[in-house]
């Protein structure tokens with residue numbers, strides 16, 4: 001199979017799957033005369049909370065207040081709003097994982113609070129609860145777990161720590177639609193707020209967008225207020241009211257974080273496909289698990305039996321037996337026409353975080369080691385069986401002793 005590889009177009013690392021229903025809904029929105037936050041954003045919010053509540057939550061949980069979903073223009077905005085609503089501010093510390101995207105942590109700095117980064121569990125690559133507990137100080141106010149790659153963080157342990165120490169919990173669920181923990185969907189757990197992302201490469205997309213969900217009426221009210229300039233009436237409310245409606249009051253210096261109806265139109269139909277997308281991603285993950293055996297690779301752990309893994313990412317790690325390093329591996333994959341990426345360059349290595357908190361790699365041994373060996377392979381619903389086979393074959397070739405020659409000769 002090495003010689004005379006047929007010409008194949010480059011297989012990108014990620015691709016959105018936008019269907020005709022999404023396109024028709026966007027067109028309908030454009031023709032409707034209402035393009036910013038309005039009826040479609042409202043419908044998307046209602047559909048989103050219904051999606052999360054449709055699945056029976058974890059057994060033994062007492063009846064909980066209804067979930068409120070608040071659409072925003074990014075998960076970053078949602079994380080910022082959730083922490084703001086929970087009262088995080090100067091002098092506070094918020095603990096999160098170093099093995100994440102910078103958005104998880106930067107929002108803490110927006111509020112003048114400090115970020116305390118901790119290491120991960122080396123198997124799951126999610127935040128290590130023991131390290132969280134060890135990092136708590138009298139200034140600690142909140143935790144931000146990340147469901148890395150779509151696998152739930154150890155929420156049982158994290159929520160117990162939060163309860164013991166009186167801390168708020170905001171889940172960064174940018175990878176986790178849909179993910180379950182002990183049978184309950186992420187978004188319905190006992191944290192204070194959960195934030196989803198609809199960025200272009202996430203499990204569902206609106207181009208840019210996000211959703212905050214919470215069961216706390218007061219937190220929801222504050223987030224709705226702050227997502228639109230701190231105005232106590234939004235534009236759709238005013239322009240559709242049947243009484244003279246020019247009047248509103250600004251009660252706080254809010255932000256401009258509302259989701260447009262154009263984006264929500266896409267989200268309404270993406271959400272309907274979320275379950276099917278997840279099944280397709282799970283099939284690809286299962287296919288990889290079979291196709292990548294016997295190689296010097298550590299494959300990502302599956303979800304515990306009966307749980308949903310959103311499979312936003314498929315992260316493999318080179319073992320000590322691998323003939324090449326991570327960078328060469330990615331270069332060979334690229335030469336073989338396969339896009340790949342790295343999740344993540346840990347925050348402790350980025351100049352801002354490193355210098356601001358005087359961080360050293362030795363403080364984050366598991367994250368550091370994972371980073372040095374980690375490669376994310378393509379995983380998205382539009383990949384065909386043949387695409388998955390092709391990636392697996394390229395991985396085998398790239399890891400063969402003569403992989404460089406083969407890669408160099410590939411079209």
Ligand SMILES: *Cc1c(COP(=O)(O)O)cnc(C)c1O
Nearest residue numbers: 074075076101103174197198199
């Ligand atoms: C994508 C991502 C975000 C930010 O999402 P946006 O919608 O682009 O703001 C935050 N955290 C993690 C872990 C992400 O992967």
